[in-house]
Amino acid sequence: MKAKWYILLYHNVSWEESPFTRGLFDTCPPDIFSDQLEHLSREGDFVSLNQGLESLRGGGPDRTCFSIFFDDGLADVRRYALPVMEQYGATGSISVCSRFMMRREFYWRAKMSYLSSIDGLRFLRSALKPLGYKTGMSIKKFTLDNFSPDLVSRIDDVFTLMTDERLRKTMFGIFDSPDSIRLLKEKGWDICNHTAAHYPVGEESSVGIFREQYEECESAIVDAFGQPSRFWVLPFDRPGRRAGGLMEQFNACGGDRYMALVENQPVKTLSRTINRIPVPVCRGAQLLRFLKSL
C-alpha cells in the first residue's frame, strides 16, 4: 500500500447486534475486527490522530499508517475492541454525544431502529404523515431530509407508546458512561465531540443549532474528562447535503480544532478537516483490497 494516512471509521465491535443499532450501522464481530487489525498491522503502523497530523506537518507519512476511529460512544467498543487493539499496540479515538453519555436523551435514530424490530414503523409512518411523509418513502431518508424538533418529538411519542419503562431505563446501557470512557482516555484514546444529541447539524435543517450542540457536548467533555476535545465529528455527514455556511460556522466556534468528516479517501494534506473511511464488515484481506482501491 502507498504511504498514506488512513483513518478507519467503525461504530461498534460486538458479538451482539442490538435492535437499537441494527438499522443504523453494521456491528463488526470481534473476530472480524481482530482479523482486520492483523492484516492492517502487516501493511503499516497504527497511529493516533495526533501522530497522523504530526506526520502530515512533516510532509506526509514515510509508510502506510492507520488510525482507528469509533463513532457514537458505544459501550461494546471498550469491551471488545479495546482488548484487540491493545494486542496490536493501537490506541483509538472515540466520539461521544453528551446527552447519550449522561443518560439525558436517547438517540432518536436508535429509537427508529428499535421500532423497526417490533413492527412499530407502521405507527411511525402515521405519525410522520402530517410532516409530508408518503407511503413507500424510506423512513430513514425522510427523517434525515426533513429533520426538525417536531419530528424528533413524534418519534419519541411512538417509541414511548411501544416500549415499557424497564426498557427505557436500561436502553442507555448501549452507550458508555463517563466513568468507562475515562478508562479509554487513561489508555491514551482521543475523546472527540460528536454534538449533544446527534442531530444533523451539518445540514440546512439544523445548521442553526451547530454551535449550541457542539458547545453543550464540549462542556460535558471538559466536566467529565478535564480536557477539551481536539476533534469535532460531524453527525450524518452526507457530502452532497452539507449546509452552505458549514465551515464558516466551524471556523467561528471551533478554535484550533479539526472537523472529522466521512469520505472514502485517505488524509492527504493538512487542513481543518480529516476524512474517515467507513469500514465494511469483511475479512482483513478484503479490507486491504478495498483500501488499496481508494
Next chain:
Amino acid sequence: MIPKDPLQNKVTLPETEDHSIVIVTMGELRHRRFALRIQQEFGGLVKGWYQIEKPGGASNLIEKIRSRALSDYSAADLRRFYRDNGLRESAKRIISGGSEALSTINELRNRRARQQKAEQDIFKKEVESLKRYAVCSPETVEDPGSDAFLENIRRIDPYFFLSLGGPLYGKKLIETIRGAAINQHAGRAPDYRGSDTVYWTLYHRDLTRLGATVHLMNTGADAGPILKRANPSLCPGDTAEACMARVVALGTELLISCVKDIIDNKTVTVFQQIPGQGMTYTASQLDGRVLRCVARDFKNNWLDNEIERLKGF
C-alpha cells in the same frame, strides 16, 4: 390473548460469600472457549470443569443410520406397504429410504466438519490467548446423569452451575446447586428450543429470531426462566456454521454478564416461558432435507440479502 413477550418477574437468590462455579461443556472448540472465557472472568471462583464425552466413531454412525432407518421405515410399516403396493413399489421405497438415510448421515458428517472449520476460523486465535487464564483442566464425564457425577457436584457445592451443550439434567442435580443453575442455549427461546435450533431458525428464514438465550435450568429442554436473550452480529458471507459459532460466542458473553449481575445483585429479573409457546426440536428431526434447504439458501446469498433488507426501512 396470549402475550407476545414472556411474562417477567423477580427472582431472589440466596446471599453468600462463596460464589464458586462449576462448568459443564461438551468438547468442541466453542465449548472450550465458553469454559476459558468464564475462567478469564471469574478466575479462582471456578472449582471444576466437566467435559461430557459423546460416543463417537463407527458405532455412533451405525446407531444413527439404524435409528433413522427405523424411525422412518419400521418393519411393520414396510409389511403393510408391501401388502398394499406389491414388491416393485416396496423395493423402490426401501431403496429411496435407505438413500435418504445415508444422505442425512452424510450431510450431518459434512456439517460437523464445516462446523469445526468455522469454529477454527472464528475462535482458534482467541482460545489460544485464553489458555493462560485456565485455572482448572477439563475432567471427562461419561454420564452426567449418574449418581457419581451428582456426588461430585455435591462435594464441590457450587453456587453456580453453568452449562453449554449438555444433556437435560435431573431435578436432584438442579436442586443441589446453592445459587443458580444456568444454561446457555444457542437459539432464541421460547421460539426455538432444543437441538440444532440455529439451523431450524435459518431453515425458517427467520433471521430476526436468530439468537442466543441464557436461562435458569429446569428439567425441560431450554424451558427455564430466561435471564438474557440477544441477536448476534453477523458478517456478510457467513456460512450457517459461522452463524452458529457467533450465536454461541454471543451466548457466552450474555451468560458472563448474567453471572456478574447475580454476584452483584441477588435479585434478578427473569422472563417466564409460557408452556405451549414456541417449538422444541429434537436431534433426530434435523435431516438431510433441512440441511440441504439451508445450504441452498446460503448458496443463493439469502443471508446477505436478508441482513441488508432488515437494515433498510
